[in-house]
Amino acid sequence: GAVVSQHPSWVICKSGTSVKIECRSLDFQATTMFWYRQFPKQSLMLMATSNEGSKATYEQGVEKDKFLINHASLTLSTLTVTSAHPEDSSFYICSVPAGGTASYEQYFGPGTRLTVT
């Protein structure tokens, strides 16, 4: 399957600062990418759908001003957590649809662990 990378793999930041997480599709172009948040012992919760060339689509309850998403190119989407607080500490995962008809699979990045102190 396709390779999806995330950078950084882990980051520690102070409360009130912003942090940017990158998601790259390394071997194919992606007009859509998904951002998930994973809490310990909980499911992956879809935060938003990143769309190349247009605004991201956020799930209900996700603050768009806090979690800024930019789909800069067909291989890169970024998630910026603005004014981070300890409750934003989590594991953030991106994915890329496999594409093609009748596939419905997704390729997932390895995740980024964010700790806000």
Next chain:
Amino acid sequence: AQSVAQPEDQVNVAEGNPLTVKCTYSVSGNPYLFWYVQYPNRGLQFLLKYITGDNLVKGSYGFEAEFNKSQTSFHLKKPSALVSDSALYFCAVTFPSTSGTYKYIFGTGTRLKVLA
């Protein structure tokens, strides 16, 4: 609300024994069903899916799952567990899409521990 349930947080099984990881879903319409596995420090990896056709689907690493519409279940199975199967397993559903954008609803995950 649409949801996916994995009733067991953890499943322990002895190496060589058969394993089952359970998944049930509560959704409207006809969903597509998936199993993914997550190893430490690695992204979720696709194991298998049910879209249509034979209710028993076979996937990677010897895993299989049976789609049971009447029981709204999609349990993951393997006849003989390996220690290397120890990981976190997620069940997910999605729905047919004409836009090319299909969202997943994930279960809460089941940690499988295979004991040597």
